[in-house]
Amino acid sequence: MKKRFAAVLATAAMLVAGAFVAPSASADTGNTSDTAKAIAVNTTVSGAVGTDYGSYDNNWFKYTIPAKGKVWISGSNLSDPDVRLFTSAGSTQQHDDNGAASDVHRFPAGTYYVRIQAWFPKTSYTLRVNYVNEGSKLTEVEPDNNPSAATPVKLNTFYAGNIASGSDTDWFKYTVPAKGSVRLDMNTNTDSGDYVLSMYTSPGGYADYDPVDYVRCSSGSGYCNTPAHSLAAGTYYVKVNAGYSWDDADYQLKVSYTPATPAPAPAPKPTSKPTPAGKGTPVPVYRVYNKNSGLHHYTTSLGEKDALVKLGWKYEGVSFNAAKQGSASGLVPVYREYNPHNGNHNWTLNQAEHNKLVSLGWRSEGVAWYANPAGPVTVYRLYNPHSGEHVYTTSATEYAAVGKAGWHQEGTAWKGL
Template sequence: MRTSRFISRLTAIAAAIALSVAGTATASAAEPNSTIVTNTASTSRTISSDPQIRNSMLGYYEYIGAQDAVAWFDQVRADPGRAQYLRLGEANSATSIDNAIKAALSVKHGNTLRTNDNNFRGLAPLRVSHLLTAMAETASDWMYSKGTMQHQNYDPFDYGSYSAAGQNIAYGYLDPYAGWYFAEKTAYDLGSRNENVVGHYLNLTSSSYNVTGYGDTGKYAAQNFGGSTSDTGMSVDAYVASLVGYKLLIAHSNGSDFTPSKPDDNGTETPVYRLYNPNDGLHHYTTSKKESDHLVSVGWRYENVSFTVSSKGYPVYRLYNPNDGTHHYTMSRQEADSLVRVGWNDEGIGWHVPGNGTVPVYRLYNPNNGEHVFTTSFNEYESVGSKGWTQESVAWIALK
């Protein structure tokens, strides 16, 4: 693999230097006039009638009115040399909605490392820039399609008002931060200050950056970094909630006019209780206080309110496996139907989630006993995942 680093766009481009696992690029410059206007606030609220666009991040950017990200995609699609490597919405593309949600969780993971770093204390978490994310997505698709790990040959200062910019890229990692952060932090702690050795770590812990964008195909990953007073981004949780909301909208859109079919957000707040069976190690979730009290009376351990949903909104289906006693909860009617076909009992709608939720609920799977656990705690999601559970991204967005 290769690494290269941008010096100032006003000076020279550094030579490519061979490394074994990942690449890093950094740059700094005075803020120029932007050729793509950063706009994370305006909204169009129109779902594309083109199914390929609708089911991709381009459709998301169009829907929320992120004009900078849309303009970037338009430039890439207008260039035959780059357009041929873009796979809008495909399962192995960084532009798929599901991969974008997973990429956002990678940013959250990186922010945990950044804000708890003992060498560079007091760092704020990076916020998500739509423009930098769009750039990272096309970079990841380009690397995947070409089968090579290489930084993109564009200067980030040409496309946004940034005083500093950088890029980390990786190939083949389940967690790129294993190389970007942990391996290079070890080298830094041992005294290395060589950017060709610890450049990824320095990008992740730089106080010059306030925004980021992450693209991941599942094999190739790119994380862009930027420092800007005009591109202030949005919090990772708000971005995840927005992505999941868009995913639900397109799943429930009217097929003839593509009008968003938004749920009723005026339902009553409803707590979901979490209980644990110490005999078999299984968890159970219910909105019924009566059911919760009964389970406690027969030996289950009450683990408090897990999250809060609504009496109205998108349905979450509840299923039961009579063979091993596990329950499962999903917003996917297709997943629910597939489980029923293999012997699970359909127990109807467990609860509803509104369209105005703000708190991600993470989903984990235990491959040893087949159980799923749902939690709003990213620390629990990370901790349980490190013990062998499969991290299955975001299940839905709760009110709290």
């Protein structure tokens, strides 16, 4: 006769007696949730379950975790498992029938239950409840399989999550304090997962008919993101689910937010110091830094610089001096482009590069400033392959250090005065 064997992981924080109704009413110790045997996490226990006369038999266990963390089941002879997650009342369950006894779940502190159920013949097994304490780590909190149980997250902060199987779904929600640019960033550190990342773009929206932008993220790539969206103040929802039914992998999710930048006031003409003949009149290029998004911005406009500083950008001083248009012969333009999808700006001396980016959807913002190819100061360029940002610096030390941190060193961008 074909053997059937099922293991059911049934969980409920601080479960009260009688919340679960077991198929068998046997009075054997551990045969109901009321008589569940207490076991320690990260410890292997053994048992036998099943009968020789063709009826269901149950072994119930309970365990306690002191703080929120990752939990998964392992053992031997736990073939064809059926994973069930219950509310504390035992009335609502989430069912996963893909044999995922080893699926990772994240639970808050509390007491939880495991039921091992078998038909016949009687079978011996081992069981281990694996637990990793994540009390101080920002993570999803399960169950979060619907919008009403969405895990609230802070802006510009990574949260750890796990897609346990093809039927698992993780919901998150966040609040935008004021109109700004928002995108979703996902880091993955395994090669077994494939995710669908859905970003709902209307306040409070999460239904099928609500506006949504989504991308498929392969964990093999290590990083992916949605396009940036301009969102009004309000609460928004994010859904993460598996791209394939056999996925089981960890990820990190961040909601990246940058406040909207008001139109800059007209910039007063800066007072320039004279330079040696033939080099041109210096024009200061200001550098500011957004600690939330990690982006740097460069501008000759004092008004634009001051407006960004008022919005929370950090002023980092004059990065270098460009040349005033027409102040010397042989000056060449430096072009500026803007990516509306992720908020990045780019500056380049190469007109072919400028035209290529514009053809790919970047917005041309014209000539940012002029450079003298014979200028005495070298301006270096670096590229971040993860965020797509370029950074420009006259410091050879900074250029070397940032290159060692994983940025691509792209050599000399242009010459400054």
